Amino acid sequence: MAANANALTNHLKQQPWGLWWLQARRLTRIEVRRNLLSWRAIWIYFLAFIPALIILIHAVFERRDRFAISDDTMVLAGIVQFYYIRLGIFFGSLGIFSRLIRGEMVERSLHYYLLSPVRREILLLAKFAAGSFSAVLLFGSALIASFALMYLPYGAVGHDFVFNGPGMSQLEAYLAIVFLACLGYGSVFLLLSMIFRNPMPAAMLVLGWEAVNPVLPSILQKISVASYLRHLMPVSVPGDGIFALLTVETEPVPGWVAALGLLLLIAVVLAYSCYRIRRLEIRYTTD
Amino acid sequence: MNDRIVFENVSKFYGEVLGVNRVSFSIPPGITTLVGPNGSGKTTLMNLMTGLVQPSSGQISVLGIGPGDADAFFRMVGYCAQFDSFPRGLTGYQFLFDSLMLHGMADYDAFRLASEALERVRLTEAAGRRIAAYSKGMRQKIRLAQAIAHHPRVLVLDEPLNGLDPMARAESLALFEELGRQGMHLIISSHILDEVDRISDRVILITGGYLIAEGNIHQVRQEVRDKPMQVLVRCDKPELLASRMFSVNHCVEARLHGDGKGVFLRTADIDEFYRLLNDVAIEGLVKIEAVAPADDNANAIYNYLIGSDGGAS
Numbered sequence: 059m060a061a062n063a064n065a066l067t068n069h070l071k072q073q074p075w076g077l078w079w080l081q082a083r084r085l086t087r088i089e090v091r092r093n094l095l096s097w098r099a100i101w102i103y104f105l106a107f108i109p110a111l112i113i114l115i116h117a118v119f120e121r122r123d124r125f126a127i128s129d130d131t132m133v134l135a136g137i138v139q140f141y142y143i144r145l146g147i148f149f150g151s152l153g154i155f156s157r158l159i160r161g162e163m164v165e166r167s168l169h170y171y172l173l174s175p176v177r178r179e180i181l182l183l184a185k186f187a188a189g190s191f192s193a194v195l196l197f198g199s200a201l202i203a204s205f206a207l208m209y210l211p212y213g214a215v216g217h218d219f220v221f222n223g224p225g226m227s228q229l230e231a232y233l234a235i236v237f238l239a240c241l242g243y244g245s246v247f248l249l250l251s252m253i254f255r256n257p258m259p260a261a262m263l264v265l266g267w268e269a270v271n272p273v274l275p276s277i278l279q280k281i282s283v284a285s286y287l288r289h290l291m292p293v294s295v296p297g298d299g300i301f302a303l304l305t306v307e308t309e310p311v312p313g314w315v316a317a318l319g320l321l322l323l324i325a326v327v328l329a330y331s332c333y334r335i336r337r338l339e340i341r342y343t344t345d
Numbered sequence: 346m347n348d349r350i351v352f353e354n355v356s357k358f359y360g361e362v363l364g365v366n367r368v369s370f371s372i373p374p375g376i377t378t379l380v381g382p383n384g385s386g387k388t389t390l391m392n393l394m395t396g397l398v399q400p401s402s403g404q405i406s407v408l409g410i411g412p413g414d415a416d417a418f419f420r421m422v423g424y425c426a427q428f429d430s431f432p433r434g435l436t437g438y439q440f441l442f443d444s445l446m447l448h449g450m451a452d453y454d455a456f457r458l459a460s461e462a463l464e465r466v467r468l469t470e471a472a473g474r475r476i477a478a479y480s481k482g483m484r485q486k487i488r489l490a491q492a493i494a495h496h497p498r499v500l501v502l503d504e505p506l507n508g509l510d511p512m513a514r515a516e517s518l519a520l521f522e523e524l525g526r527q528g529m530h531l532i533i534s535s536h537i538l539d540e541v542d543r544i545s546d547r548v549i550l551i552t553g554g555y556l557i558a559e560g561n562i563h564q565v566r567q568e569v570r571d572k573p574m575q576v577l578v579r580c581d582k583p584e585l586l587a588s589r590m591f592s593v594n595h596c597v598e599a600r601l602h603g604d605g606k607g608v609f610l611r612t613a614d615i616d617e618f619y620r621l622l623n624d625v626a627i628e629g630l631v632k633i634e635a636v637a638p639a640d641d642n643a644n645a646i647y648n649y650l651i652g653s654d655g656g657a658s
Contacts, residue, residue, distance in 0.1 A: 165430060169426055
């Protein structure tokens with residue numbers, strides 16, 4: 059047992075970690091450039107910033123009652139829970155992450171990466187890091203913009219709410235949710251795009267699964283990104299009508315358990331993606 | 346360290362479709378040409394060699410290493426695939442620079458090697474333009490530059506002359522010849538066999554996924570014993586020479602060249618043929634200007650092996 063542990067330690071020490079780290083950084087830089095500085099990413103910018111735009115329009119054309127701040131807090135929570143998590147980040151991540159591998163197969167340029175002296179696992183993880191960075195940057199900054207535009211019109215009351223009240227901790231919680239949502243959906247869509255030529259039907263199934271997940275048995279709820287994120291929401295949003303399905307609280311879970319559970323889910327999905335990319339073949343005519 | 350590219354009983358099936366079947370060979374340094382019609386398995390062999398597809402069975406090693414060890418493998422292998430596509434939005438220089446940076450080298454080294462590769466394929470002036478605006482020939486060149494930029498020891502080239510004008514083809518062939526002389530492995534598939542044939546050290550003939558012959562091109566021709574060899578003799582009296590040569594048993598066919606200044610002769614005994622030709626020359630009846638094998642090339646041998654007439658016309 060000790061001999062095996064020593065052999066493993068020696069093996070790990072002999073690996074070129076420095077080179078892999080350097081390659082991963084350079085790959086990430088190339089991929090972030092492609093993700094963010096492309097006309098084809100315009101719709102993802104739109105998806106991310108449309109709530110901020112709507113809030114801005116309201117701020118310009120509506121006078122704010124200082125007592126409406128709690129209502130607007132609820133509105134912002136609703137935007138995060140019903141728009142960003144369920145739609146914005148969902149489809150934004152679908153666009154960003156499914157392009158990373160499948161998009162390059164469609165454009166017939168993936169082989170350049172596979173012919174470079176980079177381990178395929180490093181390639182996959184670097185692409186995932188680039189996708190995550192791009193998505194978090196877009197949706198995180200969009201959320202900060204929405205938050206600022208929501209409370210700026212309140213002037214001193216808004217300032218007091220953010221810096222002396224619960225505002226800042228709510229923003230931090232939302233940013234954590236955005237971060238985890240991007241990574242969670244990203245890992246799922248990266249894998250789906252490696253399995254399916256057209257990941258869209260599978261993504262629609264995931265969307266349906268996420269919608270009905272709250273009413274499924276608790277064991278199945280663990281296979282869902284949104285269910286983990288729901289437990290991290292700093293403000294509870296009451297659901298009416300169809301939204302009631304999305305806000306069912308079936309089994310209370312502490313925030314740290316939810317975050318850890320989601321990170322574990324992401325790790326499992328990425329590990330399987332690494333296994334898939336090791337066996338990936340370039341057959342553009344059939345892909 | 347092993348200096349050969351070795352395939353051991355390699356098969357590749359795409360579902361139920363045969364790619365290649367039980368292919369075995371061992372390629373030493375030099376220029377090797379893959380010859381075969383469309384769909385014969387040439388690209389599959391190259392993709393197997395570089396790990397883009399994985400064998401259904403059998404073992405592959407390139408200079409003792411498999412493509413699974415990407416760090417080491419792709420430092421010594423360059424592959425110019427025939428996919429005419431590139432990452433979007435890049436200039437020729439950016440394309441090479443990004444590729445080289447993934448090797449882990451410093452910015453300056455990547456710049457130097459990218460510039461050197463661009464110079465070798467005569468694309469320096471177009472390096473700052475987007476690849477999307479390149480002509481087909483320029484795209485072929487930038488792919489070649491990307492494959493050779495890191496100074497690989499093994500260069501795999503799938504139809505590298507496609508889209509090139511005659512001048513660029515000649516430059517590319519000269520480059521391949523130079524790389525072959527430097528001791529590199531060059532594996533080339535090409536439809537332009539006449540040109541590639543001149544610089545090849547050996548051929549691999551493949552059809553329907555099966556390897557049908559492999560080795561030095563002249564040895565392979567010798568092995569095709571059931572096909573009499575064809576020789577073109579340039580002379581002042583081709584009819585006289587034809588009648589003289591045709592009078593012996595081993596000469597089975599004589600055909601005048603189109604310009605009337607030579608004759609194609611087929612013989613079942615090449616040694617005896619040359620001895621007799623010497624006698625004719627000494628006798629002085631016919632003034633012989635040049636003698637050259639007319640079917641001692643990859644194209645003709647390939648045609649013989651798949652059952653058609655490989656002779657020159």
